[in-house]
Structure formats: C-alpha cells, structure tokens
Amino acid sequence: MSGRGRRAARPPTPHRRPPVLVGGLVVDHRDHxxxxxxxxxxxxxxxxxxxxxxxxxxxxxCSxxxxxxxxxxxxxxxPxxxxASWLAGLPAPPTEVAQITAAIWDAWRISRPATVGGQQQVTxxxxxxxxxxxxxRSAAEVMARRMVRPRRVEESYQAGDFDQIKVAARRMFRSAVxxxxxxxxxLxxxxxxxxxxxxREWLVGEALECLARTADVPSYPRAHNGTRRVRYRYLRALxxxxxxxxxxxxxxxxxxxxALGVLLMAEFGWNLSVIDTxxxxxxxxxxxxxxxxxxxELVKRRRGSGRHHETRNVTDHGAGSGGRLITQSLRATRFARAIVEDLAPGTDRLLVWRTTMPHQGQDNGVGPLLRMGISGQTLTGWGRVNGAGGSPFRRGRRTVQVVRGEPLQNTQDTHDRVYVLSDPQTQRATVPLLADGAESALRHAQQAVLVAQLRDQADPGDVPTAxxxxxxxxxxxxxxxGGGCGASFLMCLGCTNAHIHPGHHSRLAHLHHALGNLRSAMSPRLWQSDWADAHTRLEDLRERLGPATWAQALSRVTDVDRALVGGLLTGALDA
Incomplete structure (x- = not known):
C-alpha cells in the first residue's frame, strides 16, 4: 500500500518468467x-x-x-x-535414459582420463x-558411488619465474596505459x-573522437568480405x-x-573468477x-549463500602500491567502459577490452567489438608466450599465497592445507628445515650423554657428591x-666440573640397574621426563667402561651404595 492507505495499481498484464525449456529440446538459461x-x-x-x-x-x-x-x-x-558423443559410438546406443545400464555407465567412467577434468565429466x-x-535402480547405485578425487599436481612458481611473469605483465600493461x-x-x-x-593532428583527433564514441575509427565495409576498411582520409594520418x-x-x-588481470592477481591474491567479474x-x-x-566490491560465488560479497578498501599511495594499479586500470579502461554504459546501462565491470575483429566471438550484450572479463584459451596463450607455461592464474595465486605466508582469501586451515602443505616447492623447501630439526634433536640427545670426566683415581681437591x-x-x-650448585646430584653426570673415578663405579652401576627396574614400574611418560636423561648418561658410561669393568662394579655394590641410590630415587638427597 501507499502511504495514504491506497493499494498500488497492478500492471496491465501479469508478469511471468520466460520458460526455460523451449520446445522440449532448447534450454534458455538466464543468469543473475x-x-x-x-x-x-x-x-x-x-x-x-x-x-x-x-x-x-x-x-x-537452470531454473x-x-x-x-x-x-x-x-x-x-x-560433459x-x-x-552423448560417447554413447553414439557404442554398438547399440541407448535411446532413452531407462536403457542406460550400470555396465554402460562403468564403461563411460573408465573411458574418462584419470584427471580432475575427467572426474568432473563423470560426476x-x-x-x-x-x-x-x-x-x-542399478545404474543409479553405480552413479551414486563416490569417486576418489585425483590428485592435482600443481606447483607454485619459482621466485625468479614468477618475477619474470610479473615483469612481462607490467611491461605490457604499462605500455598500454x-x-x-x-x-x-x-583527443x-x-x-x-x-x-x-x-x-594531420586534427584528423587524428577526429578519428579518436569517433573511436571514443563507437569503438572504431571512421571506416566502411568492404564489398567482397564484409570486413571494414579505414577511410582514406584518416588512413595516412593514423x-x-x-x-x-x-x-x-x-x-x-x-x-x-x-596482463592487467595477472597484475591484480599478483598484487591482491584474487582468483580468476573474482578478477573476471x-x-x-x-x-x-x-x-x-x-x-x-x-x-x-568482490564477488565470491564459492563461499555459499549469504557470503558471496566482500568489500575492501585500498589507497593509492604512489608508484608500486595496490591503489596505483587500480588508478591505472580505471584510466586504461575508461573509454571502453563509457561505451558499455551507453549500450547496456548498469553494466558494472572493470575489465573491458576490444576484440580484433567484429565477427569474432558472440555479442555479449555490449556490442560486437567489446568484451568483458578474461577466461578460456586467452589465458593459456598469454601464459605460453610470456613464460608461464599455460594459464598463470592458478599457479600464480598459489605462489602469492605461499610467498606471503598468510591467508589472503581463505581461512588459515584452508591456506595451510590446500596451498602451503600440498605445494611441491614448499615440500622441497622444508627439507633443509627438517634436516636442521634433526640435527637439533641430535644435539639435544647428545646433551643427555655423559659429560663428567673419567679419572683413574680421586683428586684430593675435589668435593665428593652422591x-x-x-x-x-x-x-x-x-x-x-643463594650460591653454590642448584642441580640434583643426578645432573653431576652431565656437568663439566664432575670427575668419576673407580670408587664411583659400583654406585653408578647399581643406580643404572635401579633405574631399569623403575622403568617397568612407572608410566613411560613419567619415567621419560624424570629419569631418562640420567639413564642415558649411565648407558654411555657403561659403554665407555666396557662389559667386564661394569660386571665387576655390580659385584662390588655395598650397603652404602644402596643407601645413596635409594636417597637419589626418593629425592632425599636432592640439593
């Protein structure tokens, strides 16, 4: 109702959505x-x-x-x-859906390549x-089976290769700007x-005026093939x-x-669908x-309902900033966008470019000369010419994610799982880190070996400990x-100030035996944290003294040795 309470007038004819299925064989899909x-x-x-x-x-x-x-x-x-083409090649092609059997479907599935694209065709x-x-029902059960997703072998670019791709894109786009x-x-x-x-300058200006209004300089169609020829008056001037x-x-x-799309990807880490629209x-x-x-204003269709749209602010701080790239892109596309606005008001797209020939491609609603967005074989061809080996967007976006080391358009979990940990280049780069970690662990383990010096006899100036x-x-x-030594007597085995002579052998051999017995009576976690280092040092001492000396030491264990070891195990002798 209106503000005064009167009902609004109905349209003269009821609005109905145009049919999607026309004549039973033609599908008209209307996008958003x-x-x-x-x-x-x-x-x-x-x-x-x-x-x-x-x-x-x-x-x-398509509804x-x-x-x-x-x-x-x-x-x-x-797909x-x-x-349909694969079915047509069968000896007895099915004529209706009911005739598609489980065997036919399995044959179709096996015929597809073991790639992500092949799996997408089947699914x-x-x-x-x-x-x-x-x-x-049998065919439906086979179709409903879950397929193992093939592993996509995709690796980020080497730093030097990615820099060359960016340099090529920057050189090309800067020249255009x-x-x-x-x-x-x-003009x-x-x-x-x-x-x-x-x-001559005036003729060039007049041709530019026509170009800014129509996306073409003054020209006329050739009679024999329909292509256009620049009018002679402007030909020499141009x-x-x-x-x-x-x-x-x-x-x-x-x-x-x-090239502009590549620079946007390298600067902001956007994927192709975001750049394209x-x-x-x-x-x-x-x-x-x-x-x-x-x-x-970014549109990300894969995020799900209610989370498609995202906004960000970026400032032009000068050369090299992300905002400067936006400024240059607006300047470079302003004439194309003006024509698009005249032909299709409300068409809000940044990437608008002109095709070489009017008859190439289909009219996308903004005239036969202009195109919006980037996709398809265009990307592959550009990448091959400029050293990317193919479309630079998937590998390039992965490179940006890996190099910056932080999620740009994803959660931290997706960033780590999809982009970082699965990247072959990252895996190779972690080999030295793993080696350093192993060496660090080895050094730590070596810290738990015997550090005390072995002597043949006692030194009169030393202070006896347990x-x-x-x-x-x-x-x-x-x-x-408060001064003095604050370590347990067990740490004497790992101290450079400690001396071990034959008078300690029996006591230490008995301590080694007692720690072994204690290991079977305690939880592995507690024994590892409390006694493992001391046991490891005693193992090292046993190896240095040899089996014969160690056996003699065990045979000479006294009551004093047993009392001292008992005090060490119960903590009564801790300093």
Missing amino acids: RGRVACYDFAQLPVAEGLQRSLARVFAAR SNGWASHRTSEGYWL VRSF RVAALLLNDEHLS LRIEDNAAH ERWRGGAFEEGS GGESGACTWQRLFLSRDEAV LAVPRATPDADPDEPTYRL TADCTDPDHGPFPAP
Missing part, C-alpha cells in the same frame, strides 16, 4: 544479470527421447533457484555433450541423470581546438589500419587485459584527490640463587 545462454539439445548425436530427457534435467538446474552463472551451465553442458553427468525418474593516456591527451587538445582543421594504429589508441587489447572500483567521497582510496666428585661447586653451570 538477466543474460541468456541457449543450449540446443537437438544437436546431440543421440535419439530424440534421450535428447529430451537430458534437456529436461538440464533445464531443472530461478538453480545455476546463477553461465559459466556453471556451460561447465555441465560440455553432457561428451557423454556432473551423474548429477543430472540421477534426477531422472526413469533411470534404473602510456599509449592510451597519450592519445587521450591528444582533449582536439576537443579544445588546439589543432588546425585539416592538419599511419595504417592495423590495431596498433587505430583502435588500440584508446582501448586495451585482449593480451593487455590479461570485478566491479568498477569507486573512490570514497572523502578521499584525498592525490591519494584516493577505492572501495573494492654420584661423582666436583672440582668447583660454587661456579658450576647450574648455580643456585
């Missing part, structure tokens, strides 16, 4: 922006009955509460098309067919009447009709758009004109707060 992708199941090389069944389960996923992105629907359409087709009520800025300045001077009419001489004066090329950043109203702060003789009790490695 209202754009339509058409999938014709009549093209599949299978019987019409199977075509209709596949179209029906596919259309169910209002189903897939929201064309990328998702295309990701299912391609369906492969499955995505199964996800569609399981929604068909005509599928046999300088070119566009130079021509934009020429502004032309609009201000700075050039004499008819001069220096030719190649892209570098014409439309690249104000627009990014495909490779330059990829990145909205135009806006400077905050109170931002300093010299150091603007941009508000970045386990050895001490040369300087007041200046030992374990001083007490």
Whole structure:
C-alpha cells in the first residue's frame, strides 16, 4: 500500500518468467544479470527421447533457484555433450535414459582420463541423470558411488619465474596505459581546438573522437568480405589500419587485459573468477584527490549463500602500491567502459577490452567489438608466450599465497592445507628445515650423554657428591640463587666440573640397574621426563667402561651404595 492507505495499481498484464525449456529440446538459461545462454539439445548425436530427457534435467538446474552463472551451465553442458558423443559410438546406443545400464555407465567412467577434468565429466553427468525418474535402480547405485578425487599436481612458481611473469605483465600493461593516456591527451587538445582543421593532428583527433564514441575509427565495409576498411582520409594520418594504429589508441587489447588481470592477481591474491567479474572500483567521497582510496566490491560465488560479497578498501599511495594499479586500470579502461554504459546501462565491470575483429566471438550484450572479463584459451596463450607455461592464474595465486605466508582469501586451515602443505616447492623447501630439526634433536640427545670426566683415581681437591666428585661447586653451570650448585646430584653426570673415578663405579652401576627396574614400574611418560636423561648418561658410561669393568662394579655394590641410590630415587638427597 501507499502511504495514504491506497493499494498500488497492478500492471496491465501479469508478469511471468520466460520458460526455460523451449520446445522440449532448447534450454534458455538466464543468469543473475538477466543474460541468456541457449543450449540446443537437438544437436546431440543421440535419439530424440534421450535428447529430451537430458534437456529436461538440464533445464531443472537452470531454473530461478538453480545455476546463477553461465559459466556453471556451460561447465555441465560440455560433459553432457561428451557423454552423448560417447554413447553414439557404442554398438547399440541407448535411446532413452531407462536403457542406460550400470555396465554402460562403468564403461563411460573408465573411458574418462584419470584427471580432475575427467572426474568432473563423470560426476556432473551423474548429477543430472540421477534426477531422472526413469533411470534404473542399478545404474543409479553405480552413479551414486563416490569417486576418489585425483590428485592435482600443481606447483607454485619459482621466485625468479614468477618475477619474470610479473615483469612481462607490467611491461605490457604499462605500455598500454602510456599509449592510451597519450592519445587521450591528444583527443582533449582536439576537443579544445588546439589543432588546425585539416592538419594531420586534427584528423587524428577526429578519428579518436569517433573511436571514443563507437569503438572504431571512421571506416566502411568492404564489398567482397564484409570486413571494414579505414577511410582514406584518416588512413595516412593514423599511419595504417592495423590495431596498433587505430583502435588500440584508446582501448586495451585482449593480451593487455590479461596482463592487467595477472597484475591484480599478483598484487591482491584474487582468483580468476573474482578478477573476471570485478566491479568498477569507486573512490570514497572523502578521499584525498592525490591519494584516493577505492572501495573494492568482490564477488565470491564459492563461499555459499549469504557470503558471496566482500568489500575492501585500498589507497593509492604512489608508484608500486595496490591503489596505483587500480588508478591505472580505471584510466586504461575508461573509454571502453563509457561505451558499455551507453549500450547496456548498469553494466558494472572493470575489465573491458576490444576484440580484433567484429565477427569474432558472440555479442555479449555490449556490442560486437567489446568484451568483458578474461577466461578460456586467452589465458593459456598469454601464459605460453610470456613464460608461464599455460594459464598463470592458478599457479600464480598459489605462489602469492605461499610467498606471503598468510591467508589472503581463505581461512588459515584452508591456506595451510590446500596451498602451503600440498605445494611441491614448499615440500622441497622444508627439507633443509627438517634436516636442521634433526640435527637439533641430535644435539639435544647428545646433551643427555655423559659429560663428567673419567679419572683413574680421586683428586684430593675435589668435593665428593652422591654420584661423582666436583672440582668447583660454587661456579658450576647450574648455580643456585643463594650460591653454590642448584642441580640434583643426578645432573653431576652431565656437568663439566664432575670427575668419576673407580670408587664411583659400583654406585653408578647399581643406580643404572635401579633405574631399569623403575622403568617397568612407572608410566613411560613419567619415567621419560624424570629419569631418562640420567639413564642415558649411565648407558654411555657403561659403554665407555666396557662389559667386564661394569660386571665387576655390580659385584662390588655395598650397603652404602644402596643407601645413596635409594636417597637419589626418593629425592632425599636432592640439593
């Protein structure tokens, strides 16, 4: 109702959502922006009955509460098309879903490569067919089995290789920014009447004015093939009709758009889907004109309902800052974005570039000359030319995560488990660390061996203790707060001030025997913490003295030795 209590007027005709399934064989998928992708199941090389069944389960996923992105629907359409082609090659292809048996499905599953892509083909087709009520129970049970996820062998770039990729992207994008800025300045001077009419500079300015409005310089179609030719009046002034001489004066090329995407990935650690759909950043109203702060609106579809959107602020602090990259990207794409806004108001995308030929690709709603986002074979081709070996985004984002050592777009657990611990380069880098740890453990273990010096006879100047003789009790490695030695008598075996002579052998041999008996009567954890070091040092002493001397020492154990060892074990003799 309105504020005065009257009901709002109804529309003249009731609104109904356009049908998804058209004619039983064509599926029109509308994404969250209202754009339509058409999938014709009549093209599949299978019987019409199977075509209709596949179209029906596919259309169910393209409904209002189903897939929201064309990328998702295309990701299912391609496996369906492969499955249909594989069925067509069978000796007796099934003509309907009910004829797809468990044996046929197992054969299809085995025929797929043992890769992540091969597994996706199987799981995505199964996800569609399981929604068909005509599928046999045995086939459904086989399709519902969980598949072992193949291990993705993906390694971060070496530091030098990743630096070369960033340098190549920076060089390419910076060249584009300088070119566009130079021509934009020429266009502004032309609009201000700075050039004499008819001069070369004036003709270039007029061509740039047309380019800024239409994404093309003044041209006409060739009669024999429909391609366009630059009008002769501007041809000489522009220096030719190649892209570098014409439309690249104000627009990014495909490779330059990829270079910008690589720089955004390297700077912010975003994945490709975020960069591909990145909205135009806006400077905050109170931002300093010299150091603007941009508000970045990120869309992350994989996070689940209610957590798709995230905002961040980044400031242009000068050359080398993330904000400066945003400033340059806005400057480099401003002419393309202006045309997109005229053709499709409300289209809020940062990465807009111009294609080479008007007839390449499909019209994506912003005219035949402009494209939005980056994906597909474009990335692979750019990566191969610039030393990345393929698309640089997955490995590059992993490299950024590993190098910075902190989660950028994930939880700490996902960062450690998916990016750091599973990275082969990280695993190789940990080998020296593990070796250092092992050496440290060895040094620690060596600290628990006998340190006291062995003597043939007692030194008259030493002070007797329960386990050895001490040369300087007041200046030992374990001083007490009030002076003297604060260590237990058992620690005399690990002290450099201690001397052991034959008069101690029987007592120490009996202590070794008693600790062995105590080990069987205590929990392993307590024995390890309280007696393990002393037992290890006595083991070392036994090895040094030899079996014969040790046996003689055990045979000479006296009541005094037993009393001293009992006091040590009960703590009565602790200093």
